[in-house]
Amino acid sequence: MADTTLTGIPVATGIAIGKAYFVNRNHMANLPRQIVAAEDMPAEIERLHAAFKSVEKELASIREQVPEELKSHGSLIDTHLMMLKDPKLSGSAEKYIETLGLNAAWALEKAVSDQEAAFEAIKDQYIRERMQDVRVVAEKVQIKLMGVKSDLNSISGRAIIMAHDLTPADTVELQVDKIMAFATVRGGKTSHTGIMARSLNIPALVGVGRLEEIHDGDLVIIDGLTGKIVVNPTESELADYNERAALFEDYTRKIRRHCHLPAETFDGSRVMVQANIELVEEVTAVLDNGGEGVGLYRTEYAYLNRTSLPTEEELAEKYIDLAAIMAPRKVVFRTLDLGSDKFISTFGELNETNPAMGLRAIRFCLKNPQLFKTQLRAILRASAYGNVSLMFPMISGVKEIRQAKAWLAQAKAELRREGVKYDPDMPLGTMIELPAAVFIAEFLAHEVDFFSIGTNDLIQYSIGVDRTNRHVSYLYQPLHPATLRAIKLVVDAAHQAGIEVSLCGEVASDPFCVPILLGMGIDSISMTPQAIPGIKRIIRQTNMHDCRLLLKDVLECRTVSRINNLVMDNIFKHFPEEVTFFSSLLENDEQPS
Amino acid sequence: MTDANNNTDEAPEYLSRKVIVASENGLHARPAGRLAQEAQAFEANISLVHDGQTVDAKSILDILTLAAGPGNMVELRAEGSDAEAALNRLEALFLNKFEEA
DSSP: OOSEEEEOEEEEOOEEEEEEEESSOOGGGGOOOOBOOGGGHHHHHHHHHHHHHHHHHHHHHHHHHOOGGGHHHHHHHHHHHHHHHOHHHHHHHHHHHHHHOBOHHHHHHHHHHHHHHHHHTOOOHHHHHTHHHHHHHHHHHHHHHHTOOOOGGGOOSSEEEEESOOOHHHHHHSOGGGEEEEEESSOOTTSHHHHHHHHHTOOEEESOTTGGGSOTTOEEEEETTTTEEEESOOHHHHHHHHHHHHHHHHHHHHHHHTTTSOOBOTTOOBOEEEEEESSGGGHHHHHHTTOOEEEEEEOGGGGSSOSSOOOHHHHHHHHHHHHHHHTTSEEEEEOOOOBTTBOOGGGOOOOOSSGGGSSOHHHHHHHSHHHHHHHHHHHHHHHTSSEEEEEESSOOSHHHHHHHHHHHHHHHHHHHHHTOOOOTTOOEEEEEOSHHHHHTHHHHTTTOSEEEEEHHHHHHHHHTOOTTOTTTGGGOOTTOHHHHHHHHHHHHHHHHTTOEEEEESGGGGOTTTHHHHHHHTOSEEEEOGGGHHHHHHHHHTSOHHHHHHHHHHHHHOOSHHHHHHHHHHHHHHHOHHHHHHHGGGGTTOSOOO | OOOOOOOOSSSOSSEEEEEEOOSTTSSOHHHHHHHHHHHHTSSSEEEEEETTEEEETTOHHHHHHHOOOTTOEEEEEEESTTHHHHHHHHHHHHHTGGGOO
16 A cells, blocks of 8 residues: 555646655744854854845846846735845844854744734734735745755756745746646645646645655656555556556547537537637647637636736726637626625735625625726727627626626627726626526527626535535535536526526536537537646547437436436447546535544 | 925935835735835935825835835835935836836
8 A cells, every 4th residue: 555645626637746845944943953052153144144134135136037027926026026135134134144153044033923923913804914025035034944845946957846846936936947846735726836836737735634755766656647646656556557657648648639610419419619718828729728718717716816906907908818819709708706705905804704695706796896897898908809798796686697798788888988988889798606597598589698607606505515524525416416407497598588508606617517518519618728628529420319318318307416427328338538537527426434 | 396495504414205006906015025125225225105104115015014005105215325316216106006006
C-alpha cells in the first residue's frame, strides 16, 4: 500500500506522477530563536539588511517580468515592495537585535507581531487584511535568513506543486514550464489555481485535507479525474497509474483531434457546444478546444479582490475585447452574480445567516442600481462589436425580470441620447436556477429571448443541499428524478414559446448526463472549455433516436440509483472509454456510512 | 483645503498642512504605497496626523494603520531642509487622488 491517499476536489483533469515540491510551506515552525552575543550584533544586523535587499532585488526583477495583461498582479507586487522597503519593518527588527539580542529571523518575527497588533485594531476589513501581505514579505526575508531554498522561482526539474494556498501573486512567480500538477489545501472550483491549471492543461486538486503530511521529494500521483493523491505509491500502484495516465493522454489526444467538428449526432441533430469562462484570457482555451461560442461569461472576476468598483470604461474595454475576439461567435454575458460565497470588499461583509438565499445575484444588482447600470451600459457597448447576448441570474419571478429589463431600457435610452453605438436587438435571457423559475417557466418565456438553465444552483435549491457540506453532499445528484424533470419542464416551456434553451453547469460537461439532455432537445450546452472535446465526441457518436428512448426510460425511474444504472449501461454500450475515466462522477449515490 | 500654518514664534518647528482624503477608498494599499514612496524622496521628517494618531509618512505600514477613510481630514507635518517642497508635493498627491486612474 502507498503511504497515504489524500483526497481533494479535482479542478483540472489528467494524471501526473512526480516529485512533490512544497512552496510557501510553513517554515515558521522551524524559525530559529537564538540570542546573539553583543559583539555579533552588528553582523546580525547586516545580515538582516542584506536579506531585505536580496528579497527586494528578487521582487523587483519579478515585477519587471509581469506581463501587461496581469497588471493587477503587478500592483500587488508593488505593494509588497513598498512594505519591504518600509523603514518600520526592518527598523523595528533591527531594534530587537540591538536591544534584546535576538537573531535576525526571530527579531523580524517580533516586528511582524507588533505590526499585527496594530493592524488588528483596524475596522476597515480590506486594510486589516493587508497584514497578510506584510506576512508574505516578512516570510520571504525570514526564509532568506534561514538559508532555506524554497523559493517559488527556484524549482529544479519538473515537479508537482503543493501549497497551502496559491495567490495570484504566487502564480506570477511560478515557472510554469516546470509544473506538472498543483495541489492546494485552500481554494474552490473557480479559484485562481484551477483556472491557471486548466489553462496550462495540467491536473490540479484543491481543498486537499492533510496535505502537510506530504514531504518535499515524496513521489506522488495526482489523479485529477478522481481527486486522489497517492503518496509514495507501491510498484503496482505506480504501474497502474502509469498505464491510466498513458490511456488518458491517448484519449484526450484522440478527442482533441476532432474537437473542431460540429456537434452533430449520427442522425443529423445539431447542438451548440459553448464554453463557460470568467477571464477574457480564456478565449484561447475556448477556441483551441472547439468551443462554438461563450455560453456563459461570468462577470464577477472584475469585481473581486479590489477595493473600488470597476468603471464603465474598464468593463467596456474588457467586454468589447471579448465580443470582438469571439465574433461572429456568440458571447452570453451574465450580469453580476455576487453574494453567497463571493463578495466585494466595497460593500463590506454581507453578514447573512443564510447567504445562499440572501442578497445575491440579481437581487443584489436591483438593490444597487448604479452598479447594475454601469455594467449594463458596458455590456450594451460591447454588443456593437460582436454577437452579444445578456442574461440575468437568480430570477425568481416575472416582476423581477421586468424590473431588470426596465434598467436595461434605461441604459439603452441613455446610450442612444449620448450617441453611443449598441445593438438594439441584443438577445435577452434569464437563468433558470430556482425551482420557482422552473414552475413559471412558461410565463418567463414570454419575457425573454432565451433560457439558460444553471444546474449547479438548480440542484442545490431543488434538493435543498449544500454540496460543500460534507455531511449532505452525497445528496447532490445531477441525475435525481426531480432535477431531470425540472430540466424537462423548462425545455418544454421554452420550445412551446418558441425560444431557445441552453444549459450551463457541470451537468453539461458530464458524459453521463449529456445523452439525456440531447433527448430533451436542448439547443445548447455550455461548459468549461477543456471539457468540450470529450462532450463533442459523445454527441458525434450517438443518435437522437437513442437519446430519446433513453430519456423516456429515465423519466420513468423513481430513484437515482435506477437512473444511474440505466445511464451507465448506455454509456458502457457506446462509450467504454468514458466509463474508464469518468465513472467516479457517478460514485456518490449512496449515503456514506 | 490647504491651511498653511507656518512657523511663527510659538508655533512648533514643523510646517503643517491639512488635506482631505479624496480617493474613493481612503488611504488603501495603493495610495498609501504611493504616499510613502514619494515621502521617502525627501530629507525632511514627515508625519501624518489623523484622529489623534501621528505616524511616519515614509512608512506604508504606518499609513495603512491610520485607516483614514474617504472624506477624512489628515494633517501633513514636515520638518527639515526640504519640508516646504515635501508638503507641496504630498499635498498635490492628495489633491489629485494619488494619480489613480
